[in-house]
Amino acid sequence: MADIVSAETRSRMMSGIRGTDTRPEMLVRRYLHAAGLRFRLHDRRLPGKPDLVFPGLRTVVFVHGCFWHRHPGCRFASVPASRKDFWTGKFEANVIRDAAKAAALQQQGWKVLTIWECETREPDKLDQLFWRIVAPHDT
Numbered sequence: 244m245a246d247i248v249s250a251e252t253r254s255r256m257m258s259g260i261r262g263t264d265t266r267p268e269m270l271v272r273r274y275l276h277a278a279g280l281r282f283r284l285h286d287r288r289l290p291g292k293p294d295l296v297f298p299g300l301r302t303v304v305f306v307h308g309c310f311w312h313r314h315p316g317c318r319f320a321s322v323p324a325s326r327k328d329f330w331t332g333k334f335e336a337n338v339i340r341d342a343a344k345a346a347a348l349q350q351q352g353w354k355v356l357t358i359w360e361c362e363t364r365e366p367d368k369l370d371q372l373f374w375r376i377v378a379p380h381d382t
Contacts (some may be wrong), residue, residue: 268294268306274369280376289353291344295379302354302376306363312336314359354380372373 248256263285265325272295275282282304285297293303309319313334323330345355362368 245307256281263294263307265308267308267360270363271304271306271358271369271372272294274366275373275376278373280373281364290347290351291341293348293355297376300354300376301352301380302356303348304372304376305357306339306360308360311337312341312359314361317359318363323345336344349352 272282272284275295280297283298285292286292286296289296289303291305294306295304295305307314309317310315311334314320322334345357348355356372356373358368
């Protein structure tokens with residue numbers, strides 16, 4: 244199936260997708276800050292540059308987009324109809340990279356948590372994330 248917009252338009256649209264300060268990330272940050280937690284953002288010294296870092300709790304949080312990071316079973320994790328091979332390879336690489344970064348962080352003694360974009364819309368999921376962050380960490 245052919246794309247419905249020109250290559251230039253598609254390129255401009257895709258370049259507008261941000262990696263930091265996304266809407267789901269901002270929702271999580273506002274919720275956790277209002278709950279009294281303080282954190283660092285996008286610490287480049289850590290593998291994968293986690294979205295939120297809680298140094299005192301040795302905990303990091305990744306806010307993953309369902310589409311780009313392939314949330315299992317999520318309706319937002321669809322595959323574009325055109326260039327399926329390209330997208331499949333790209334998505335597989337993202338998932339492999341995510342797992343490698345999480346493993347590297349765990350090996351360094353960090354508790355790694357992930358919240359998915361679709362979950363940021365549910366206050367119960369944000370509350371669960373809060374309690375998972377403050378729960379004791381087994382190393």
